[in-house]
Amino acid sequence: MFEDEVLSEEADVEEDESSTYLTFDLGGQTLGVDVRFVREIIDVKKITPLPNAPSEVLGVVDVRGQSVPIVDLGRRLGVAPGDWAEEARMVVLEFATGYRNRQIGIQADRVRNVDQIAQSEIEPIPRDGFALWDAGVLLGLSRRNEDLIVLIDLQGIFGDAGDELDLTAGAGFF
Amino acid sequence: MRLTIKTKLIAVFAVLIALLGASSFMALKEAAELQATLDDMVEDTAAQLDESLTMEAAAATTMSIVKSYLMEPDDAAATALAEEAEAEILHVAEAIGNMRRLNLTETEEAALQRFEAEWEEFLAAEDEIRELGLAKTNVRALETYQTQSEPAYGIVYTMVEEIVANVRERIASATLRDPRLATLEENVDALTDNLRALHSYERDLLIDNSAEKIEISQAGIEAETASLQDHLAAAEAVATGADRQALDSLSVAWQEWRELMQATTELSVQNTNTLASRLLKDQLEPAFDESFAAAAAMATMSRDNLGLAQDDAHAAYATSRNLLLTLGAVAATIAVVAAFWLSTTISRGLARAVEVACEVARGNLDIHAKSDKRDEIGDLLNAMDKMVVDLRDMSRAAETIAKGDLTADVKPRSDEDQLGMALRDMVVKLRDVISNASVSATYVAEGASDMSATAEQLSAGSNQQASAAEQASASIEEMTANIRQNADNAAQTEKIANQSAEDARQSGEAVGNAVRAMKTIADKINIIQEIARQTDLLALNAAVEAARAGTHGKGFAVVASEVRKLAERSQQAAAEISSLSSQTVEVSGEAGRMLETLVPNIQRTADLVQEISASTREQNVGAEQINEAIRELDKVIQQNAAAAEQSAATSQELAAQSQQLNAVIGYFTVADAGRHAAAAPRPAKAAPSVAAKQAPKKSASKTVEAFDLDLSSSDVSDADFTRYAG
Incomplete structure (x- = not known):
């Protein structure tokens, strides 16, 4: 807890x-x-699937004695699911919301x-003309060699709104 | 004159048959006479006797029947007996008739007539008696008395008794004497007496049959009847009332009895039975005695006649017996003499014939059998003599043949002369055989010399055969060596092939081991990969931590980045090793599979090589056997060569022998000398079947015995030998 607070302060500094x-x-x-x-x-x-869970939640996994829900980010972002590979990993995200x-x-x-x-390397989303495109969850694009890296605003996806994602409530995001 | 045995026999038998005929005729004649006598005896004398006996018996029977019917009380039975008597009388009449039909002498006739006269008398008496006898008045009188008169008397008597009793009672009861009653009583009493007297007379008549007694009784009956009538009238005169009625009824009963009594009396008075008995005694019995005597006299006469006839027959038998005995004796004497004479003649002649036959059978033909007798035995002996002469001729012909002279012709004496024909055939056959044998001997000589040449050729051929066989043997030897080499090579190949198969199998195992090792390496590499991955993850997390640490984590971030790079490199290297090792595994697997398929092929090659080796060994053995066989063949060929030489020698000897045979055959003289020379070509054409068939057969069989070589199976010719040798 304590460390979390420190981290957030430092991040603000370097941002x-x-x-x-x-x-x-x-x-x-x-x-x-x-x-x-x-x-x-x-x-x-x-992944242990949970009954009655929202469709984005695939289930829970055990991370050092703690049950962590796994969310299907690809589906959340409308990205087609990729091939499962040797190098597949799970990334545990942590949000400091409220008291925990x-x-x-x-x-x-x-x-x-x-x-x-660097901030300067981040290009904005070319959304002119697409009024209906909700690009709020996208921070921008970054070029690395020829590839484009899509930077995602996790806070925007899971942050405050993420409070609603209460497993105990048993309902989805929508 | 020719006096044959046949004639003699016929003469003797003729005499004997004549004597037999004479004696038979005599016997027949005597038998006929005897027959006539017997006939006479049977037909006349015996018949007479028979008839007179019949008469006698019939007369006696008649007499007894007459007596019987006189005694018979019953009328019907008496009548039947009378009829029987009549039948007997008829018998007598019949017998008399029969007698009359016979031939009777005068005395017999007289006797018969006497009997007839007596019999007539008897018949007359019998007639008289029968009438009286059948009347039977006495019997009827008794019957009438018993059945009718006696009861009627009883009635009358009872009535009288009653009347008397009645009257006497009244007299006794009357106080004063009534004279009427007394008179009545008196009369009735007298009447009773009269009745008793009448009854007595009646019974007397029945009992006594004498004439005086009958007269007395008749007179008594008349007197008593008159008296009774008087008394009855007197009684009626005095009777009154009831008495009168009783007397009336008495009178009626009296009248009844009186009539019956009169009938009885009349019958008694007739008295026929007594009369008949008297007639029987006085007339019939004397007549019967006389006629019976006459019949007996006739029978005696007949018996005497029979005795006479028997004597005649005896005399005839004696005469004929004597005559026949004499004739038989004469015939026997003649037969014995003739038999002795004939048998002596025949046996003497036959003994001579037997002697001749025995001598001939013994083979002695110098015997003479001629005989001057002119009977059958003489004929037989002459025929035997002829036979002996003929046999002598035949033996002389045989002697000639034996001497080798076949020119003589034997002529059989007849178609049945089998010995003659056989001799003739023998001469002819011998002639043929000798000619043929001569020709054959010539042929044999020629054949023997030919054979000698052939045998020499055979010998040469055998030598060539021997050299050829040796050559073949050498070739086979070489071949055997080659085959042995082949067998050795095959065995070696087999060994190598087996080794290769084993090596291949081991290679396969080695490859398998390599594959396993590679797989182990791959596993280990996986561990390394995993470690690298973990390291990468850790490095990443470290980088994350470093980043989150901000400026303080910068150095750490660099380290983490480096670590991460290292991890990625090691991961890459491990991946490369992994792919390499998996490739190696694949290649090794391929190599293993190839080796696995290789092993059976190599094994199969080894097996095939083994088979080749085995068959080569067998070939080797076969070649050895062939070699052995050729050696054997060589030996046989050597022997054949020797045999051929021997056969040449033998055929020369055969030629010599055939010449000797010719000389032997020369012993026989055949018809003419020119024929012997000409015979050589002739039989070859005319009778090849004999000459040609016999010649080769004989030579062939001889060859077999001599050389143990089978030349008879096929025609041996020079061509065969040249072909074989070439």
Whole structure:
């Protein structure tokens, strides 16, 4: 708890210059998430499906004695699911919401790297003309060599709104 | 004159048959006479006797029947007996008739007439008696008395008694004497007496049959009847009332009895039975005695006649017996003499014939059997003599043949002369055989010399055969060596092939081991990979932590990045090793599979090589056997060569023998000398069946015995030998 608070303060400090992102592949795309929300990267484990869970929630896995729900991020983002590979991992995310940290797991086809991406390297989403496109969850695009890394705002997806994601409630996001 | 045995026999038998005929005729004649006598005896004398006996018996029977019917009380039975008597009388009459039909002498006739006269008398008496006898008045009188008169008397008497009793009672009861009653009583009493007297007279008549007694009784009956009538009238005169009625009824009963009594009396008075008895005694019995005597006299006469006839027959028998005995004796004497004479003649002649036959059978033909007798025995002996002469001729012909002279012709004496024909055939056959044998001997000589040449050729051929066989043997030897080499090579090949198969199997196992090792390596590499991955993950997490640590974690972030790079490199290297090792496994697996398919092929090759080796060994053995066989063949060929030489020698000897045979056959003289020379070609054409067939057969069989070589199976010719040798 204590450490969490410290981390958030430090992140705020460094945000001005550049941010560190964890890049990973999902459904043929390379996505990037802020490393601050990343708690841990683990090997793919057996997902225990939960009855009556929302369709995005695939189930729960055990991470050091703690049950972490696994959310189908590809489906959440409308990304086609990629091929399961040797390098598939699970990324445990952690959000500091209210009085406790909330952990959510997502699947990644392959974890690429932990990169520092300067703010200047981040291009905005080319959404002119698409009025209906809700690009709120996208932070921008970053070029790395010829690949484009799509940076995702996890806070936007799981952050405040993520409070609603109460497993005990038994309902979905919508 | 020719006096044959036949004639003699016929003469003797003729005499004997004549004597037999004479004696038979005599016997027949005597028998006929005897027959006539017997006939006479049977027909006349015996018949007479028979008839007179019949008469006698019939007369006696008649007499007894007459007596019977006189005694018979019953009328019907008496009548039947009378009829029987009549039948007997008829018998007598019949017998008399029969007698009359016979031839009777005068004395017999007289006797018969006497009997007839007596019999007539008897018949007359019998007639008289029968009438009286059948009347039977006495019997009827008794019957009438018993059945009618006696009861009627009883009635009358009872009535009288009653009247008397009645009257006497009245007299006794009357106080004064009534004279009427007394008179009545008196009369009735007298009447009773009269009745008793009448009854007595009546019974007297029945009992006594004498004439005086009958007269007395008749007179008594008349007197008593008159008296009774008087008394009855007197009684009626005095009777009154009831008495009168009683007397009336008495009178009626009296009248009844009186009539019956009169009938009885009349019958008694007739008295026929007594008369008949008297007639029987006085007339019939004397007549019967006389006629019976006459019949007996006739029978005696007949018996005497029979005795006379028997004597005649005896005399005739004696005469004929004597005559027949004499004739038989004469015939026997003649037969004995003739039999002795004939048998002596025949046996003497036959003994001579037997002697001749025995001598001939012994083979002695110098015997003479001629006889001058002119009977059958003489004929037999002459025929035997002829036979002996003929046999002598035949033996002389046989002697000639034995001397070798076959020119003589034997002529059989007849178609049945089997010995003659056999001799003739023998001469002819001998002539043929000798000619043929001569020709054959010539042929044999020629054949023997030919055979000698052939045998020499055979010998040469055998030598060539021997060299050829040796050559073949050498070739086979070489072949055997080659085959042995082959067998050795095959065995070696087999060994190598087996070794290769074993090696291949071991290679397969080695490859398998390599594959397993590779798989182990792959497993280990996986561990390394896993470690690298974990390291990568850890490095990533470290990087995340470093990033989250911000500026403080920068150095750590660099380390983490480096570690991560290392991990990625090791992971890459491990992946490469893994892929390499999996490739190696694949290649090794392929190599293993190839080796696995290789092993059976190599094994099969080894097996085939083994088979080749075995068959080569067998070939080797076969070649050895062939070699052995050729050696044997060589030996046989050597022997054949020797045999051929021997056969040449033998055929020369055969030629010599055939010449000797010719010389032997020369012993026989056949018809003419020119024929012997000409005979040589002739039989070859005319009778090849004999000459040609016999010649080769004989030579063939001889060859077999001499050389133990089978030349008879096929025609041996020179061509065969040349072909074989070439």
